Amino acid sequence: MTTDFPEIRDAVARLCADFPGRYWREHDRARSYPKEFVAALSAAGYLAVLIPDEYGGSGLGIAAASAVLEEIHKSGCNGAACHAQMYTMGTLLKHGSEAQKRAYLPQIAAGSLRLQAFGVTEPTSGTDTTRIRTTAVRAGDAYRVSGQKVFISRTEHSDLMLLLVRTTAREQVAKPTDGMSVLLVDLRAAVGNGLTIKPLATMMNHATTELFFDELEVPAANLVGEEGKGFSYILDSMNAERILIAAECVGDARWFVAKASAYASERQVFGRPIGQNQGVQFPIARAHVQSEAAALMVVRAAALFDAGEKCGAEANMAKLLASDASAAAADVCIQTHGGYGFAEEYDIERKFRETRLYQVAPVSTNLILSYVGTHVLGMPKSF
Numbered sequence: 001m002t003t004d005f006p007e008i009r010d011a012v013a014r015l016c017a018d019f020p021g022r023y024w025r026e027h028d029r030a031r032s033y034p035k036e037f038v039a040a041l042s043a044a045g046y047l048a049v050l051i052p053d054e055y056g057g058s059g060l061g062i063a064a065a066s067a068v069l070e071e072i073h074k075s076g077c078n079g080a081a082c083h084a085q086m087y088t089m090g091t092l093l094k095h096g097s098e099a100q101k102r103a104y105l106p107q108i109a110a111g112s113l114r115l116q117a118f119g120v121t122e123p124t125s126g127t128d129t130t131r132i133r134t135t136a137v138r139a140g141d142a143y144r145v146s147g148q149k150v151f152i153s154r155t156e157h158s159d160l161m162l163l164l165v166r167t168t169a170r171e172q173v174a175k176p177t178d179g180m181s182v183l184l185v186d187l188r189a190a191v192g193n194g195l196t197i198k199p200l201a202t203m204m205n206h207a208t209t210e211l212f213f214d215e216l217e218v219p220a221a222n223l224v225g226e227e228g229k230g231f232s233y234i235l236d237s238m239n240a241e242r243i244l245i246a247a248e249c250v251g252d253a254r255w256f257v258a259k260a261s262a263y264a265s266e267r268q269v270f271g272r273p274i275g276q277n278q279g280v281q282f283p284i285a286r287a288h289v290q291s292e293a294a295a296l297m298v299v300r301a302a303a304l305f306d307a308g309e310k311c312g313a314e315a316n317m318a319k320l321l322a323s324d325a326s327a328a329a330a331d332v333c334i335q336t337h338g339g340y341g342f343a344e345e346y347d348i349e350r351k352f353r354e355t356r357l358y359q360v361a362p363v364s365t366n367l368i369l370s371y372v373g374t375h376v377l378g379m380p381k382s383f
């Protein structure tokens with residue numbers, strides 16, 4: 001809610017004021033990485049909000065992290081360039097060894113080490129994660145990784161990547177979710193030595209890539225947790241990711257609603273403000289109602305997460321409601337602006353493209369509905 005973490009919100013809004021629409025438009029046109037924005041957020045410590053104090057972070061929890069990302073998006077900025085620096089480390093924090101945590105977390109908290117790449121999706125398996133084909137074979141003190149990933153974001157702007165691989169074939173395990181493992185890959189050493197990164201252009205400026213692994217050697221010491229249990233480890237990070245992306249969508253929705261209502265009140269056509277027409281006013285009011293309802297679900301999911309309680313249902317519902325709300329608000333905002341909604345200088349078309357992603361990634365709306373239908377409501381599974 002807007003009343004939560006007022007100091008953090010004010011400070012983030014002030015930081016974002018240094019990165020106006022012009023800044024984002026230029027990076028969007030050039031498809032370049034907004035490194036100045038990421039550097040400012042890192043320097044201010046906002047990307048270390050979830051790292052406990054003992055490892056150099058502020059240990060504030062996901063509700064505070066949500067406030068940071070929501071405010072970034074409400075200010076017209078885009079957290080996608082670096083949001084994963086906040087939560088990817090969650091798998092390491094929860095399942096890594098003490099030696100791994102001591103080695104990496106303080107540097108991640110300081111921003112000197114970037115862990116903001118999370119490699120799960122593959123071209124052939126898609127959403128059906130248990131069918132991933134990227135395989136790691138143990139050979140002495142190392143794993144040899146071969147396979148392919150797609151849409152893996154920020155790998156060119158990250159030092160480390162958490163990678164989901166198969167260590168035991170699907171046919172040889174009791175449950176399809178068994179036999180997968182998480183490796184911490186040092187991208188600086190890997191590129192050119194078994195890993196090739198290929199940028200993948202998309203409809204928005206997102207720094208996403210394809211990855212090709214050819215016998216990449218990863219030290220066995222970089223296995224996170226136990227071999228074969230990686231799927232359950234990444235589920236923890238996924239709940240955090242869903243809550244935080246939902247918070248970004250709430251921020252986007254509020255940005256669109258504010259823009260649309262201001263414009264509808266100012267723009268005069270037929271001798272009166274267009275917002276006086278209920279055909280213009282009501283869709284904006286509805287978008288506001290939807291985004292505020294979604295915001296409440298984000299708060300609820302974050303509270304459960306921070307209390308260490310089960311939050312899978314709420315994290316998924318928050319993500320669905322918030323991404324629906326931001327997409328609806330984006331559409332209303334364009335419609336309210338008429339032709340100007342399509343003009344780059346208004347930033348609406350850019351944010352429209354950016355927020356549209358969240359109905360597909362990091363998990364698509366259909367897959368959330370399937371989770372709610374089967375895991376929450378107990379209906380029969382379709383797959």
Ligand SMILES: Cc1cc2nc3c(=O)[nH]c(=O)nc-3n(C[C@H](O)[C@H](O)[C@H](O)COP(=O)(O)OP(=O)(O)OC[C@H]3O[C@@H](n4cnc5c(N)ncnc54)[C@H](O)[C@@H]3O)c2cc1C
Nearest residue numbers: 118119120121126127151152153206208361362364366367
């Ligand atoms: C810009 C961008 C950045 C990304 N970043 C990352 C990243 O950093 N790391 C990463 O691992 N992944 C990343 N992804 C991948 C993203 O998580 C996937 O695109 C998403 O999970 C969907 O997988 P898919 O594209 O293979 O679609 P598919 O699995 O092929 O699905 C296509 C469509 O069919 C629907 N569908 C599939 N099966 C069913 C079913 N049984 N019932 C109903 N509907 C179904 C889906 O909902 C979807 O709408 C990113 C994607 C994009 C576009």
